[in-house]
Amino acid sequence: MNITGIWQFISNNADAIGVIIAISGIIGGIIGFFTKVIIEHVKKKKSSDAKIITDQQHTIEEQKNQILTLTGELDKYCLVQKSTVGDVWIQKKTNTIICPICWSNSQKPIPVFDSGDGYYTCSKCNHTGIYSYNNVNAAQKNTERFIDALYEQDNNYLHNDGLF
Numbered sequence: 001m002n003i004t005g006i007w008q009f010i011s012n013n014a015d016a017i018g019v020i021i022a023i024s025g026i027i028g029g030i031i032g033f034f035t036k037v038i039i040e041h042v043k044k045k046k047s048s049d050a051k052i053i054t055d056q057q058h059t060i061e062e063q064k065n066q067i068l069t070l071t072g073e074l075d076k077y078c079l080v081q082k083s084t085v086g087d088v089w090i091q092k093k094t095n096t097i098i099c100p101i102c103w104s105n106s107q108k109p110i111p112v113f114d115s116g117d118g119y120y121t122c123s124k125c126n127h128t129g130i131y132s133y134n135n136v137n138a139a140q141k142n143t144e145r146f147i148d149a150l151y152e153q154d155n156n157y158l159h160n161d162g163l164f
């Protein structure tokens with residue numbers, strides 16, 4: 001079939017070819033329409049996916065911060081232990097007796113010392129508490145013994161003087 005032959009064929013079948021071209025146009029339009037719908041859907045999904053990812057990143061950031069806070073809280077209690085011999089805490093690393101109030105409030109290890117009567121007074125917050133239950137008891141017993149001895153002395157003195 002040469003060019004003339006092809007032209008002859010088109011001329012003879014012009015109506016049918018016109019219909020085919022029209023149908024092709026309609027199909028093309030339909031395909032174009034669906035392609036557009038699908039592309040828009042994909043774009044929307046991408047932007048909603050991006051929003052979900054952003055939300056998840058925010059959640060992860062918040063959880064990271066919560067973990068940091070909780071680790072800090074945990075450290076606060078892991079680094080010290082309550083003394084069994086007084087109302088004080090012991091800093092584990094240095095084995096130092098520290099003020100429980102200062103540690104609890106600001107994690108500052110402020111060393112405290114027995115004032116001689118079993119009590120301590122913190123040099124930073126001025127809190128007074130029991131450094132050693134035993135020393136408090138011993139100091140009280142000493143005081144009682146001292147008072148008893150004074151009574152005894154008084155009694156002896158008064159008796160020896162012949163007043164009673």
Ligand SMILES: [Zn+2]
Nearest residue numbers: 099102122125
């Ligand atoms: Zn203190």
